[in-house]
Amino acid sequence: MANPKTTLYVGGLEENVTEGVLHAAFIPFGDVKDVSMPLDQATQKHRGFGFVTYLEKEDAAAAMDNMHNAELYGRVLTVNYAQPIKIKGGEQGWASQPVWADADTWFERQQQEEELAKLNAEHEATVKAAEEEERKRAAKGDVEEEDNDMKDDPMAQAEAVAVAQQSS
Structure with a gap:
């Protein structure tokens, strides 16, 4: 994830939601740079959440204001700014470092x-x-x-x- 102010966490996704559907739901608020939905390794389906990255932080703020608690495919969405990835390890952030x-x-x-x-x-x-x-x-x-x-x-x-x- 690039900038936490331009990347949104979208939680509460129904299992039939695809990256295309998520993109279409968030495009009205501005230019979407990237949409990703992490997959569960066992089932190869998304894990019920995704990330939407905008080009402008103002667009991300507008999308969060409008889409938080909105309904998509019968499920209420949770939309917040995404937190940066925290890699377990030492100060250098190496995953192979204890x-x-x-x-x-x-x-x-x-x-x-x-x-x-x-x-x-x-x-x-x-x-x-x-x-x-x-x-x-x-x-x-x-x-x-x-x-x-x-x-x-x-x-x-x-x-x-x-x-x-x-x-x-």
Whole structure:
């Protein structure tokens, strides 16, 4: 199924309904791109539902509004937007991949996120401590002495600018 906003699920189909009948029932609402009715492998008959794909999402919306709870061959239809196909498997969606195959990558990602959160918390604590130390020095009047030291040290100047920017 292409776009869930252009593909409709049509449920409650009577067993004599064919793709041609379904196409004819939905064509009044716009250009139909595709009609499919999955077959039951044992009986080779459709399974009581189908999918109608329109070229335009507005046509699909109009068909859903008009055909939901409508009657076709004596059966009441259920018409909704189709859900994307969910393939069982890992994050990559491979059907041959077991569900637990990506567990290691998930755990690694969780550990990385926790580590990043710890580093961010440590960084914030360091910045707050530096700001508090700067406030204490300013209160004591030691800032003037530090300004003289910073004239000779470019790294100290850069740190002071960074602290000033973060506090504003």
